[in-house]
Amino acid sequence: MKLFLGVSVLACAACFCASTPSEAPTGFDNKTNGMVDDATHAVDQGKFDEVEQVSDGLGPLYNAQSCSECHQNPTSGGSSQVSELRVGHRGPHGKFENPEIPIARSTEIIKGRSLVNDRAICPSGAFPGTEIQERVPDSEHIRTFRVSGNILGDGFVEAVPDQTFVDLAKEQCNKSHHKICGQVLYVPIVEAPGQTAVGRFGWKDQQASLLSFSADAYLNEMGITSRLQPDEVTNLCNTVQEPNDQPGADGLSDIDHFARFIRAAEAPARDTQLAATSKAREGEKLFSKVGCNECHVQTLTTAAAGTKLNGGTLTVPAPMANKQFHPYGDFLLHDVGTGDGIVQSMTEHYGKRMYSVTWKGLSIPEFENSANKIRTAPLWGVRLHSRLMHDGASVTLLDAILRHKGEAEHVTEKFEKLKSSEKDALLEFLRSL
Ligand code: HEC
Numbered sequence: 001m002k003l004f005l006g007v008s009v010l011a012c013a014a015c016f017c018a019s020t021p022s023e024a025p026t027g028f029d030n031k032t033n034g035m036v037d038d039a040t041h042a043v044d045q046g047k048f049d050e051v052e053q054v055s056d057g058l059g060p061l062y063n064a065q066s067c068s069e070c071h072q073n074p075t076s077g078g079s080s081q082v083s084e085l086r087v088g089h090r091g092p093h094g095k096f097e098n099p100e101i102p103i104a105r106s107t108e109i110i111k112g113r114s115l116v117n118d119r120a121i122c123p124s125g126a127f128p129g130t131e132i133q134e135r136v137p138d139s140e141h142i143r144t145f146r147v148s149g150n151i152l153g154d155g156f157v158e159a160v161p162d163q164t165f166v167d168l169a170k171e172q173c174n175k176s177h178h179k180i181c182g183q184v185l186y187v188p189i190v191e192a193p194g195q196t197a198v199g200r201f202g203w204k205d206q207q208a209s210l211l212s213f214s215a216d217a218y219l220n221e222m223g224i225t226s227r228l229q230p231d232e233v234t235n236l237c238n239t240v241q242e243p244n245d246q247p248g249a250d251g252l253s254d255i256d257h258f259a260r261f262i263r264a265a266e267a268p269a270r271d272t273q274l275a276a277t278s279k280a281r282e283g284e285k286l287f288s289k290v291g292c293n294e295c296h297v298q299t300l301t302t303a304a305a306g307t308k309l310n311g312g313t314l315t316v317p318a319p320m321a322n323k324q325f326h327p328y329g330d331f332l333l334h335d336v337g338t339g340d341g342i343v344q345s346m347t348e349h350y351g352k353r354m355y356s357v358t359w360k361g362l363s364i365p366e367f368e369n370s371a372n373k374i375r376t377a378p379l380w381g382v383r384l385h386s387r388l389m390h391d392g393a394s395v396t397l398l399d400a401i402l403r404h405k406g407e408a409e410h411v412t413e414k415f416e417k418l419k420s421s422e423k424d425a426l427l428e429f430l431r432s433l
């Protein structure tokens with residue numbers, strides 16, 4: 001009897017262990033989260049850090065020469081002060097329309113994207129008469145900047161089931177009596193034509209897959225085409241074979257290395273010294289008390305090992321499975337009064353050929369509804385950002401908080417009613433994230 005009891009207690013403890021999520025590894029030490037070995041991770045980081053040249057396919061229009069030029073603080077994959085420019089205008093029916101940017105003495109018009117590239121490879125020695133610099137016409141009266149975000153830990157975010165975000169949106173809406181209702185947006189998985197998933201990356205939740213995002217960024221930030229984004233923004237002064245990103249000896253293209261680098265990275269680490277102070281601990285309680293955590297959700301959990309994601313193209317590996325992490329974000333779109341009015345461009349993010357595919361559950365009106373919404377900025381690593389909010393226009397944490405209106409208005413009011421020592425404590429907590 002005794003033995004029997006002992007065994008059953010053990011069995012029970014074992015099954016408890018299996019279902020209790022463990023903590024995702026954190027750090028800024030360039031180690032992996034266990035998905036690959038450190039040597040493989042270093043190779044992938046090398047690709048992420050590589051400075052591309054015109055001979056590699058850089059441009060014709062671009063913003064920077066490497067991923068890490070914009071994702072670098074305090075190490076590759078972090079954030080930076082670099083911002084990109086997006087513009088557009090409202091059409092006759094008041095709907096957002098992408099800009100029309102003339103290049104090459106107005107002989108070509110760049111359409112179908114809200115992004116404006118700040119750099120170009122021409123005019124050059126090879127093409128002295130080709131003028132392709134993009135400049136914003138005065139008629140494009142909607143204008144904004146978007147700062148480069150952190151991508152460390154995004155492998156865990158990718159591994160969260162869609163249903164978690166759907167449930168979160170419902171729960172916060174019920175709990176707040178419809179004051180805070182995050183929007184879920186289904187977006188195409190470019191590597192799985194026809195399939196969609198809940199968008200979670202980018203200021204507008206424009207991607208769900210890190211591979212799709214990598215191809216999007218490689219084309220739109222660096223001008224490098226790949227198998228997923230095979231069409232150049234302009235064919236002027238182009239000389240390199242298409243797609244520019246060709247598989248290496250290991251069969252992997254650069255976009256595969258970028259996606260694996262991000263997936264295998266550790267999550268951002270807290271400032272543990274500051275986090276342990278009584279002031280920061282009090283601030284953490286106030287953060288929840290005033291309701292910041294309704295959107296800046298502390299903890300999410302990844303799916304079970306073997307779960308299929310991204311339209312069946314990605315399987316959650318054991319080291320990423322059933323992991324708890326602390327992004328302080330819900331990855332949902334909200335109107336907190338800071339919206340820039342820009343509806344994301346379909347062809348820019350999902351490719352010029354996206355309309356030749358029927359995407360499951362893709363809703364253009366849902367995209368249009370998000371014109372004035374921004375994804376809740378995940379606050380992990382926020383102490384390492386010098387310019388806050390999507391446009392980088394808030395340079396202190398307090399300024400960023402006070403800009404929250406719309407869905408967050410009642411929370412901001414509660415924050416404003418705190419005693420000044422309590423506000424200090426809440427800010428100290430943010431400085432520990
Ligand atoms: C010129 C600067 C710049 C370069 C170069 C750049 N990015 Fe980004 N990145 C950004 C900005 C800005 C955002 C936010 C974009 C948005 O949502 O509008 C971003 C967002 C991301 C995100 C989403 C992060 C999140 O959690 O929302 C990923 C993933 C990413 N970039 C990957 C890459 C990869 C891979 C490369 C290299 C191929 C790259 N980026 C190159 C500026 C850059």
Ligand code: HEC
Nearest residue numbers: 292295334338374375376377388389390400407408411415
């Ligand atoms: C209704 C949802 C919601 C609530 C409630 C909310 N936030 Fe936010 N928060 C957001 C969104 C959305 C953004 C991004 C806005 C933008 O970039 O324009 C954001 C951005 C931020 C940023 C800037 C982070 C960065 O990396 O740029 C900070 C800091 C912040 N929030 C702190 C707070 C604090 C503190 C509270 C409570 C007093 C709070 N938020 C309440 C949704 C919310």
